[in-house]
Amino acid sequence: MKPKKMLRSPFALFALSMVCCATSVFAQTSPVQTSPTETTPAQTAPSQTAPSQAAPTQAAPTQAPPTQAAPAPQFSTRDAAAQQASAAASSFDQVVDRAVEREHFFMAQMKQLHPLVETYLQNLKEDKDINAPVPTSDVYFLGRLDMSEGTDDRAFTSPTTAGLGKRMLSKLSNVYSMKFLPLGFAQMVIMDQDFQRRYYDFTFVRREFLGEVRCIVMDVAPKKNSGKGRFLGRIWIEDQDYNIVRFNGTYYPHPRASYYLHFDSWRQNLRPGVWLPSLIYSEESDLKYRLGQTLHYKAQTRLWGYNLKDLRRNSEFTEITVDAPQSVQDQSQKTQDATPIEAQRAWERQAEINVLDRLQQIGLIAPEGEIDKVLQTVVNNMMVTNNLDIQPEVKCRVLLTTPLESFTIGHTIVVSRGMIDVLPDEAALAMILTHELAHIVLGHHLNTKLAFNDRMFFPDERTFERMDFARDRSEEEAADKKAIELLNNSPYKDKLGNAGLFLKAVQARAPALKSLIRAHLGDSLLNGNATKMSSLMTGSPQFDPKKADQIAALPLGGRVKVDPWNNQLELIKTKPVAITAAAEKMPFEVTPFFPFLTRLGAAGPEKAAPVPEKTGAAPTGR
Numbered sequence: 001m002k003p004k005k006m007l008r009s010p011f012a013l014f015a016l017s018m019v020c021c022a023t024s025v026f027a028q029t030s031p032v033q034t035s036p037t038e039t040t041p042a043q044t045a046p047s048q049t050a051p052s053q054a055a056p057t058q059a060a061p062t063q064a065p066p067t068q069a070a071p072a073p074q075f076s077t078r079d080a081a082a083q084q085a086s087a088a089a090s091s092f093d094q095v096v097d098r099a100v101e102r103e104h105f106f107m108a109q110m111k112q113l114h115p116l117v118e119t120y121l122q123n124l125k126e127d128k129d130i131n132a133p134v135p136t137s138d139v140y141f142l143g144r145l146d147m148s149e150g151t152d153d154r155a156f157t158s159p160t161t162a163g164l165g166k167r168m169l170s171k172l173s174n175v176y177s178m179k180f181l182p183l184g185f186a187q188m189v190i191m192d193q194d195f196q197r198r199y200y201d202f203t204f205v206r207r208e209f210l211g212e213v214r215c216i217v218m219d220v221a222p223k224k225n226s227g228k229g230r231f232l233g234r235i236w237i238e239d240q241d242y243n244i245v246r247f248n249g250t251y252y253p254h255p256r257a258s259y260y261l262h263f264d265s266w267r268q269n270l271r272p273g274v275w276l277p278s279l280i281y282s283e284e285s286d287l288k289y290r291l292g293q294t295l296h297y298k299a300q301t302r303l304w305g306y307n308l309k310d311l312r313r314n315s316e317f318t319e320i321t322v323d324a325p326q327s328v329q330d331q332s333q334k335t336q337d338a339t340p341i342e343a344q345r346a347w348e349r350q351a352e353i354n355v356l357d358r359l360q361q362i363g364l365i366a367p368e369g370e371i372d373k374v375l376q377t378v379v380n381n382m383m384v385t386n387n388l389d390i391q392p393e394v395k396c397r398v399l400l401t402t403p404l405e406s407f408t409i410g411h412t413i414v415v416s417r418g419m420i421d422v423l424p425d426e427a428a429l430a431m432i433l434t435h436e437l438a439h440i441v442l443g444h445h446l447n448t449k450l451a452f453n454d455r456m457f458f459p460d461e462r463t464f465e466r467m468d469f470a471r472d473r474s475e476e477e478a479a480d481k482k483a484i485e486l487l488n489n490s491p492y493k494d495k496l497g498n499a500g501l502f503l504k505a506v507q508a509r510a511p512a513l514k515s516l517i518r519a520h521l522g523d524s525l526l527n528g529n530a531t532k533m534s535s536l537m538t539g540s541p542q543f544d545p546k547k548a549d550q551i552a553a554l555p556l557g558g559r560v561k562v563d564p565w566n567n568q569l570e571l572i573k574t575k576p577v578a579i580t581a582a583a584e585k586m587p588f589e590v591t592p593f594f595p596f597l598t599r600l601g602a603a604g605p606e607k608a609a610p611v612p613e614k615t616g617a618a619p620t621g622r
């Protein structure tokens, strides 16, 4: 231990974390979801054009068989088709032809890719107090997309594994006598499995920038007798390679006794010339079905982990090796055997590394990066002010999923993306991290059965079954107690009012948001009736959803941005938006997506693109 350094650093570290705070990393603001330049005509467009009976889904049926083989996609360079396409389409008809061609290429690509798909849905009812809908219940799906035989997804949370999927489905069907299936949401990555010009009427709408990408906007409607489940709505085609980058609408016509939901589906430029699905927002506000019942919900679907093959290259499944504990010691220059205590530590470290590697390989934990360091700064603040010297060093990682959870794996603290999104400020983050740090300080161990590498060789879908980092009640209580002690010595000591308020908000919303507040791998914020760190609630203000200036928790998706290709995370740095009404607070809630689209490696300003001949409408833009 180096006491001098330890004593000097608190201020430096705290200053660093305050800088983060100043750049609105953890400022008390509502996240910005709207694109800076554009209005949102598309949000309402489909419901105007779509027939009123087009509606929610029951596993949207697979449509026409896949189309003719497209060239094998290359992800390293822009493919030939793209280069050919970019030889400027000169008329509206040509734009349509190119877009159709690119969509076939897209379908071929998707068959080879197996991203993770997560859908989080909130059922809503109108709250007269704040004059806005609030969630009454929620549903969560997580799985891996497999389109090699139509749209399919292997659910991590499926009935055959943790039982979550089945429970949630049956629960929901009791309420609605209809089912939301993960497949219905996964389907929304596809506009039309067999997108052909002859099935549709295309109408030019305008030009528009989505982020920095100039797009040609068209309305698309299926022709009569062109088959069921065609796309009806609006599409945005980027004007260099003519890829569809966004489509907003529904499928039409729907088969008897089954419905389609409305959705707004976004693709991002993840490889040169390659645009892949990343974010889908879905919403129904007044959908009538069966005996006057109404469906009212909103849902976010996120895709990531497109490039997991690369992450996995170093640990092929065929190569099972069991490392001796000595080979992984941190102090590697030793010439002697490890002492029993050293060996025990090394053994635990091995279990920790195995689990983290595994979770990263299957796309559940982000690679090490910028946000880990922000979290680590807060942990360091705690360690330094409490004179803690923990070996091996405590690290932080981010779980890529939405449900609010945190846990420790050995000396690594893991916090979910959703948790980071909703925490109101840095002190609240410190509360969550300190609880986990307390587990480490108290020496609560990881189950070392995971130190045997072969125990990591289970299928992805069984992750939640095989890995469980939840603690028992006595360890939880001990950690809470220790954490309060640590916080009382820290710079966060007098700033914990919002942390307590956050816990009150969790308690208030828990009955409606069971899927969000349930933990999948670690500990939930609620354990039966007990709330984590509950003593912080004493003395904090009353949770009041009606007060516009009281921010207890933020909406989902406001802080952490995921690169869907390599799972790297970035903190979203947006200017704070002043909240004008209680309805805009939306604590823990789902909101529409408005990503700022960019071109990968785009150099210089956009080239001027041809104006479609048919309409002669003036281009819009910045």
Ligand SMILES: [Zn+2]
Residues within 6 Å of the ligand: 435, 436, 439, 471, 475, 476, 479, 523
């Ligand atoms: Zn705990």
